[in-house]
Amino acid sequence: MARAFTPKVVTANDLLEGDVIYLTADNSWTRSLSAAELITDEADAQLRLLEAQSQPKIAVGPYLADAKAGANGPEPTHFREEFRRTGPSNYDHGKQEATADV
Amino acid sequence: MYKYNDFDAAFLAERNRQFRAQVERRIDGALTEDEFKPLRLMNGLYLQLHAYMLRVAIPYGTLNPDQMRALALLAQKWDKGYGHFTTRQNIQYNWPKLRDVPDMLDALAEVNLHAIQTSGNTIRNVTADHFAGAAADEIEDPRPIAELIRQWSTDHPEFQFMGRKFKIAVSGASNDRAVLKAHDLAVQIVKNEEGEVGYQVLVGGGLGRTPMIGKVLNDFVAADDLLPYIESVISVWNQLGRRDNKYKARIKITVHELGLDKIRELTEERFAQVRPTFGGADQALFEDIKRHFAAPAFRDGGTEAFDAAYDADPVFRAWADTNLAAHKAPGHAIATISIKKHGATPGDATAEQMRAMADIAEEFAYGELRISHEQNVILPHVHKNDLPAIHARLKAADLATANIGLISDIIACPGMDYCALATARSIPVAQEIATRFEDLKMEHDVGHLQIKISGCINACGHHHVGHIGILGLDRAGVENYQITLGGDATETAAIGTRTGPGFAYDEIVPAVERIVETYLAQRDGAEETFLQTFRRVGMEPFKTALYPASEKKVA
Ligand code: SF4
Numbered sequence: 056m057a058r059a060f061t062p063k064v065v066t067a068n069d070l071l072e073g074d075v076i077y078l079t080a081d082n083s084w085t086r087s088l089s090a091a092e093l094i095t096d097e098a099d100a101q102l103r104l105l106e107a108q109s110q111p112k113i114a115v116g117p118y119l120a121d122a123k124a125g126a127n128g129p130e131p132t133h134f135r136e137e138f139r140r141t142g143p144s145n146y147d148h149g150k151q152e153a154t155a156d157v
Numbered sequence: 158m159y160k161y162n163d164f165d166a167a168f169l170a171e172r173n174r175q176f177r178a179q180v181e182r183r184i185d186g187a188l189t190e191d192e193f194k195p196l197r198l199m200n201g202l203y204l205q206l207h208a209y210m211l212r213v214a215i216p217y218g219t220l221n222p223d224q225m226r227a228l229a230l231l232a233q234k235w236d237k238g239y240g241h242f243t244t245r246q247n248i249q250y251n252w253p254k255l256r257d258v259p260d261m262l263d264a265l266a267e268v269n270l271h272a273i274q275t276s277g278n279t280i281r282n283v284t285a286d287h288f289a290g291a292a293a294d295e296i297e298d299p300r301p302i303a304e305l306i307r308q309w310s311t312d313h314p315e316f317q318f319m320g321r322k323f324k325i326a327v328s329g330a331s332n333d334r335a336v337l338k339a340h341d342l343a344v345q346i347v348k349n350e351e352g353e354v355g356y357q358v359l360v361g362g363g364l365g366r367t368p369m370i371g372k373v374l375n376d377f378v379a380a381d382d383l384l385p386y387i388e389s390v391i392s393v394w395n396q397l398g399r400r401d402n403k404y405k406a407r408i409k410i411t412v413h414e415l416g417l418d419k420i421r422e423l424t425e426e427r428f429a430q431v432r433p434t435f436g437g438a439d440q441a442l443f444e445d446i447k448r449h450f451a452a453p454a455f456r457d458g459g460t461e462a463f464d465a466a467y468d469a470d471p472v473f474r475a476w477a478d479t480n481l482a483a484h485k486a487p488g489h490a491i492a493t494i495s496i497k498k499h500g501a502t503p504g505d506a507t508a509e510q511m512r513a514m515a516d517i518a519e520e521f522a523y524g525e526l527r528i529s530h531e532q533n534v535i536l537p538h539v540h541k542n543d544l545p546a547i548h549a550r551l552k553a554a555d556l557a558t559a560n561i562g563l564i565s566d567i568i569a570c571p572g573m574d575y576c577a578l579a580t581a582r583s584i585p586v587a588q589e590i591a592t593r594f595e596d597l598k599m600e601h602d603v604g605h606l607q608i609k610i611s612g613c614i615n616a617c618g619h620h621h622v623g624h625i626g627i628l629g630l631d632r633a634g635v636e637n638y639q640i641t642l643g644g645d646a647t648e649t650a651a652i653g654t655r656t657g658p659g660f661a662y663d664e665i666v667p668a669v670e671r672i673v674e675t676y677l678a679q680r681d682g683a684e685e686t687f688l689q690t691f692r693r694v695g696m697e698p699f700k701t702a703l704y705p706a707s708e709k710k711v712a
Contacts, residue, residue: 143574
């Protein structure tokens, strides 16, 4: 039996900055996972990934990452994606740095 | 110290110019990522979890003060103010922007540094004993050989697209500080019964998924046969090595599958063809290279200032006891600067610290610096009378941690905090272990104990050869840490043995503590090191401490 589809987001690294980006519902890119499009349909997920792959001047290495719906938009289900949306644990660098500046 | 010749400088400039154009073409869309990726990797540029990462080679770990200052400049101008010294005598920058990388490479080229062959299936940056040219136990400085191999392998047409990467290490000392037996190929400088200097060649070592200890392929290769001999070994492997499975492509698997005798036989056959093509130009070059590595003129004089400080200042004494090693010249010492302050990231130095080390090297240490695979910085030549002043300067730069060889002198790879391949974090585990034993004030009593941590099976943190090895894995979406005991990275190299089931992130530090307590309870006096105790008593007492009977049923 095929495994049940779990919700996904499309994520990649930005070509120029190298940082983590997510595809939004309107085909643009966001640096915040909570603003990403949560994809709940498997066929749709493949189409969204194709869309991301058609933007090579922005997105490097796009892939589908597991996510779940949260109070403020998509949230990670795996610790790797948790680190990607936050930054490293030894310094307040990466995305957490931007948040701290606010 | 070796000076690049004009050819090298022109080569670097051309290479950087090409890469700048390639970056432009990637940005304007003329190159796809699939086309660009191998090009950027050839120039040391990776894309990691949160950003690009630039890996800069520090050939055989040797730097002069200006080169160290250039590394500081890169950290400050194009990164976040620090750099990370790796377990292969490289430095990594964790936050460069794509557009800045060509400028970074140009800045490096000004001091003859580069990022070539720090990645890809090539012959990688040749590593050497970090005490090379200084150690009391050395037959000969191994760096000229390392440099000869570097020049011969750089852009060597036969070895640019091999089945897999190839790592070479070189040492000239009786104590192995370069983890020779964990390399694809290693060269150990030896003397035969006639007193002639030659080379013992080892092959088939490696860590990673299938750890293997290197074996002696040839006990004594004459000096002028070395390059053709190495070329023969690599050429045999390059043709025979498996390309069907990346995990079976390294020479350690070829040696394992075909047997050492077969490899030796094939190497000899190949050598018969290759040797005549080396007309002696390599030996002329070697003589030239040697001149550039001539030792500085070591100064004379007593060590009164050192002795007085050693007697009067307990902080200095503690540092001297752990961080100094025997030098070949009278009145001198080798000083290791710990980049392992308790609670800090192993191997990370700030731009200010790099500059402080460059200044100290220039003023007191004959202008020489080394980077060790243990992620520390070395002042290879120091007159002992200068050590009190050096220590004071190190203290001011927050670089005077006295812990070399102790439990907090941990090797840790970047792990899941940076590395795209990681399955778990390693840096915070190292930070917490160091902090814990600092709090317990136990580490000087525990003595020599090496902990090595990798964030995945690739074993960049050398966990297999740690006295205590820690491997971070992803078990059903949760970080889990396997422990091995009894590994050894020296001339008595050994792969550690797994204790049993792994530990959760919040259980790993208590587990290490139980291992250390067990050692203290079992050891035959303070003189017996952890490794000696482990070899005497075996795994059982440690297992009992780690997995109490009540938990056994669950495990
Ligand atoms: S061991 Fe794994 S996690 Fe650590 S640096 Fe190497 S590839 Fe990355």
